[in-house]
Amino acid sequence: MTHTLSASQQVTAAPPAPRAARRAALAGGVVAGPLFLAAGIVQGCTRDGFDFTRNAISQLALGEAGWIQTVDFLVAGALLITGAVGLRRELRGGAGGTWAPVLTAVFGASFWAAAAFRADAGAGFPAGAPDTTTLSGHGTVHMAAGMVGYLALCAALVVLARPLAARGHRGWAVASRLVPVAVLAGFMASAASVLAFTAGAGLGLLWLAAVTAKLSAGPAKH
Template identity: 35%
Template sequence: MDRLLLHSGIAAALLFFIVPTILVFTRRGFDLERHAISMLSLGEGGWMMKAVFVVSGLLVIASAWGLHQELMRGLGGIVAPLLIGGYGVGLVLAGIYDAPEGLGFPPGVPEEQPPEMTAEAKLHSLAFMIAFGSLILSCFVVALHFWQVERLFWAAASLIAGCALPLLIGLGVSMTIAPGIAFYWAAMLGWLWIAAILAVLGPAA
């Protein structure tokens, strides 16, 4: 049962990689250089991205419980599952509250950013911060766990992921690179890390 729960997080990673990537190339008017992938939840067909957020979030929460059951004690068994569960909660909230419209998407809305964010858009931004904040912190907690059990490759990989995620987000926010592209690769890196660590963490970890 614990393994099944852990594998639910891997299923979430596959879901979030496959469906949004297809939508990026098939949704009319969507431009990854201008639009964050969370904007795929807007307009006609937006229900698909909303479903991805909610379902993947619930699967991640299930995997966090499985991780706790596998490791039980210490940072690996308590703090890491709480943080990964926080990532799942942020994803569910992002599916409930829509990203702000703007920059010509969905088709028919003005090309510029809205002058101020709606309450729903603010809640979506809060969900983003909860999700990525939890994910980034979990990278460092899991890195410490792997260090303590002398699995140095995975400790280093988790440390690198924990540093790369805020770097990518910062590059997008500062518009050093296109925000949509930066956020897309940050999301995919995060999912790759989650899938990898859930695949290797187990009773012997």
């Protein structure tokens, strides 16, 4: 009799495990953006010759301490892909359940490509680099990876507006359709202001983190 009750309790306790795994995966998508930006900001404030108004965070992968930013790219990519797995489990069978995880995973993979193909030196960084930038083969791939990745992010945010609305987070759904406009505006202004590019990219990362956390919390309470 005791054995039967014990087995019954084990069966009853089993369902929370998948939920815990799903939330752990979603946590990757929540921390990826803030962690990546925090590491970039700290490096930018401490590396000689780096200027946020002239240099992109990607350039921190150059120079003797560049390995730190390379690791930052790799970790962020892994966390974003983990978050994509969490989104697939969370949204399975519902609005956005197919494309949101795929697009988020593409965004994460773009960070790995950025780590493998470094940005070009220029605008005075690393220290001693010329002001002008000569585009190399690896620099071209780096830029292409960033373009594909952030287009995927913008598309993912638009798709994620659907499950947000379905769960009663209508204000969040509206914002999730507007944030990509700001991200793309930052990219378009990058020729005139690197800081605008960084701000747009950072906004996209932080909004993805916020949306992932919101979806993880479940439907709106009325």
